[in-house]
Amino acid sequence: MIEGDHRAAFRPAQGEIPTTPGVYRFSDRHGRVLYIGKAKNLRARLANYFQPMHALMPRTQRMLTLAAQLDWTVVATDTESLVLEHTWITEYKPPFNVQFKDDKTYPYLAVTLREDAPRLIITRNEKIRGARYFGPYPKVWALRETTTLLQQAFPIRTCNDADYKRAMDSGRPCLAGQIGRCNGPCSGKITMEAHRERVDELVAFLAGGDTSHLKQLQHAMRDAAAEQRYEDAARLRDQVHAVEHVLEKNAIVLGLDVELDVFGLKSDELSAAAHQFIIRGGRIRGERSWIVDVELDDSPGTLLEQVIQSAYDDGHEAPATILVSTMPADLPALEEALRANRPRRGKVRIQVPERGDKAQLMNRALLNAGENLLRHKLKRAADITARTDALAELQEGLDMGEAPLRIECIDVSHLQGTGVVASLVVFEDGLPAKGAYRKYRIEQTTDDTDSIYQVVSRRAAQLNAAAEAGEPPSGRYRDRPQLLIVDGGEPQVAAAQRALREAGITDVALCGVAKRLEELWLPDDPFPVILPRTSESLFLVQRIRDEAHRFAITFQRQRRSTAISSQLSEIPGLGPKRVQALLKHFGSVARLRAASPEEIASAPGVGDQLAEQIHRHVHAPAAGKLVGGESAETSEEDGE
Numbered sequence: 001m002i003e004g005d006h007r008a009a010f011r012p013a014q015g016e017i018p019t020t021p022g023v024y025r026f027s028d029r030h031g032r033v034l035y036i037g038k039a040k041n042l043r044a045r046l047a048n049y050f051q052p053m054h055a056l057m058p059r060t061q062r063m064l065t066l067a068a069q070l071d072w073t074v075v076a077t078d079t080e081s082l083v084l085e086h087t088w089i090t091e092y093k094p095p096f097n098v099q100f101k102d103d104k105t106y107p108y109l110a111v112t113l114r115e116d117a118p119r120l121i122i123t124r125n126e127k128i129r130g131a132r133y134f135g136p137y138p139k140v141w142a143l144r145e146t147t148t149l150l151q152q153a154f155p156i157r158t159c160n161d162a163d164y165k166r167a168m169d170s171g172r173p174c175l176a177g178q179i180g181r182c183n184g185p186c187s188g189k190i191t192m193e194a195h196r197e198r199v200d201e202l203v204a205f206l207a208g209g210d211t212s213h214l215k216q217l218q219h220a221m222r223d224a225a226a227e228q229r230y231e232d233a234a235r236l237r238d239q240v241h242a243v244e245h246v247l248e249k250n251a252i253v254l255g256l257d258v259e260l261d262v263f264g265l266k267s268d269e270l271s272a273a274a275h276q277f278i279i280r281g282g283r284i285r286g287e288r289s290w291i292v293d294v295e296l297d298d299s300p301g302t303l304l305e306q307v308i309q310s311a312y313d314d315g316h317e318a319p320a321t322i323l324v325s326t327m328p329a330d331l332p333a334l335e336e337a338l339r340a341n342r343p344r345r346g347k348v349r350i351q352v353p354e355r356g357d358k359a360q361l362m363n364r365a366l367l368n369a370g371e372n373l374l375r376h377k378l379k380r381a382a383d384i385t386a387r388t389d390a391l392a393e394l395q396e397g398l399d400m401g402e403a404p405l406r407i408e409c410i411d412v413s414h415l416q417g418t419g420v421v422a423s424l425v426v427f428e429d430g431l432p433a434k435g436a437y438r439k440y441r442i443e444q445t446t447d448d449t450d451s452i453y454q455v456v457s458r459r460a461a462q463l464n465a466a467a468e469a470g471e472p473p474s475g476r477y478r479d480r481p482q483l484l485i486v487d488g489g490e491p492q493v494a495a496a497q498r499a500l501r502e503a504g505i506t507d508v509a510l511c512g513v514a515k516r517l518e519e520l521w522l523p524d525d526p527f528p529v530i531l532p533r534t535s536e537s538l539f540l541v542q543r544i545r546d547e548a549h550r551f552a553i554t555f556q557r558q559r560r561s562t563a564i565s566s567q568l569s570e571i572p573g574l575g576p577k578r579v580q581a582l583l584k585h586f587g588s589v590a591r592l593r594a595a596s597p598e599e600i601a602s603a604p605g606v607g608d609q610l611a612e613q614i615h616r617h618v619h620a621p622a623a624g625k626l627v628g629g630e631s632a633e634t635s636e637e638d639g640e
Helices: 003-008 042-050 058-066 078-092 140-153 161-170 192-208 212-226 230-249 300-311 331-340 356-381 384-397 448-469 490-502 536-569 576-586 589-594 597-601 608-618 621-638
Strands: 022-028 033-039 067-074 108-112 120-123 131-134 260-267 271-280 283-293 321-324 349-351 406-415 418-428 438-441 483-487 509-514 519-521
Touching (some): 022 078, 033 058, 058 067, 271 300, 300 331, 321 356, 356 384, 406 448, 418 448, 438 448, 483 490
Parallel strands (some): 321 349
Antiparallel strands (some): 108 131, 406 418, 418 438, 509 519
C-alpha cells in the first residue's frame, strides 16, 4: 500500500476535526494504542500528521506506518487536556510516548498512626492506611542507620503486630521489650497516652525539624546529673547525641518555613535524567530520580512537564512552590492541574531560580541528574548482551559483511578556525581501547572536510605501512578497523572516502554521523541510514562519537594551555611556577586580562612592578588573539 493510501484509511474528512482543545490517540489494527497527544487546537495539530511522510520525524513515521485508527476526545480547557493525556498515557502505556520511569523503587519512613501503639517502620508500600510518610529516600542502608538513631532518640514501639498483640494479651513483654529494645506499651514501662505523646514528638520532629524535644532532653539530662542520677543522665545523653546526629544528617538548606520541590533535568540526544529534591521545613526530606529515552521532538520543557506530572501521581500533593531547571512546555495548564490536586491549599507556582540558595540547590539537583544519566549510560555500556546486539544491529544497518569488532572514529576540533587538531579513538568489542587512541596536529587546512581528508590519509598510510611490514598483532597499529566513523555528514564522508581510495584501502567500511538527527551517512548514498532511536546500535555510535569529541577537545585545550603558559613565561620574572599560580588564581586568561594591576598584584608571588608588566603584556596587540581564544573556550565548554 502506498503512503497516501495508508493514511487515507483513517484520515478524518475535512472539517470533521474540531478546533477546540482535546486529546487524540492513534491505534493499530489490533486496537493497541500507539500514541496519545494533546492539543489546544485539534484540527491544527492533527493536520501535521498528514504532511508528506519525508517531512515528519522518524519516530512519527514509524508510528504512522503501524497506525490504523485515529480517535479524539474534546475537553473544555487546556488543563483538562493535560490531565486527560497523562491519565491515558499512564493507563495505556503507548509505545511511542515518552514515559519517565523511576530507576528504582524508593523506601520511605512511615509512622503507623492508625494503630493503638504506632511504630516507626521502613517501607516501600505507599498505601498503608492512616500512616504518615516521610521521604522517599535514595539509600535504604542510610535510612536504617537514621531509623536506629530516631528510635534511640524517641523510644517507641519497635515490635511487629503479632508480638505486640501477644504481649498485650498475656501481660508479659515481648523479647524485644525484655531486653530493652522495644519501648512500647507492651513493655509495661509506659502508658498508652505517654507513648502516643512520644510518637507525636517524633512526627513533629520529622515533619519540621522541631527541636523542642532536644531541648527537653538536654534539660532533663542536666537535672539528672545535678541530682547524681548518673545512669539516667547517661541514657539521656545518648538520646541527645542521637537527635543531634539526625539533625546533622538533615542539614537545613533553606528557611525553616520553606516547603518546595526542586526538579533538575539533564539530557543528551538519546536519554534524559531528572532528579527531584523534596524540601520540607527547610530540609531535604527525600529525593527521586527518573530515566527516559529521548526522541527528536522531545524538548526539555516537554520532558519536565511529564516528569512533574509523574512525581505527583497516586495522590502525592504538590507544594506551593516548584523549582525547575527549565520552564515546562505548557506552564499555565500544568500549574492549574497541580493546584487541582491540592484544593484547600491554594495555587502552585513553578519557577526557575536565578540566584541565591535556591539556585545552589538547583545546581545540586542538576549535578545529581547528570550523575544518574552517566550511571545509566555506563550500566548500559557494560552490558555484554547489549554490546553484542549493538554490533549486530550496526552490521545489518550499514550492510556490512562482518560485525565491526574494531571501530575507529575521527573528530576534528578547532577554535574559530585556529589551533586545528584531530582525535582518533578506538572501540573494540563495543568498549574503548584507550591505549590505541591517537592525536593529530593539523598545521594548515582550508576547512573541516580538508582536515578530515588529511587525517584519514595519514591513518590510511599508517595502516598500509603496517600491512607492508607484516607487523604482528601486538604492534603499534595492531589491527585494521572494520568500520571508520567520521564526525559529520555527506561532505566529510566524501572527503574520507577520497582519502581511502587514494590509499587503495577497500576493506574498511566508512560512515559519518550527523549530530542533530543522529543519522548515518554512507559514501555515494544520497539518503542517510536512520537507526531506531532506542536501539543499542545508535547508543554505541553516539558514545563513540562523543568520546572522539571529548578526546579532541582535551588535546586542543592542552595545546592552548601550553601556548598560554609559554607567552606569559616571556615576561621577565615570571617563571613556570608563577605562571601556573597566576592562572590558578584567576582561573582563565580572560579574567586575568579583565583584572586591574592592583588585582593582579594580589596574586601569590606577584608584586606591584611585576603586576604592571603582566597587565601591559596581556593587553598588547599580540596577546589579543590569545585572550579572545580564551573567552571562546569558555563558550565552547558551556556547549559541551
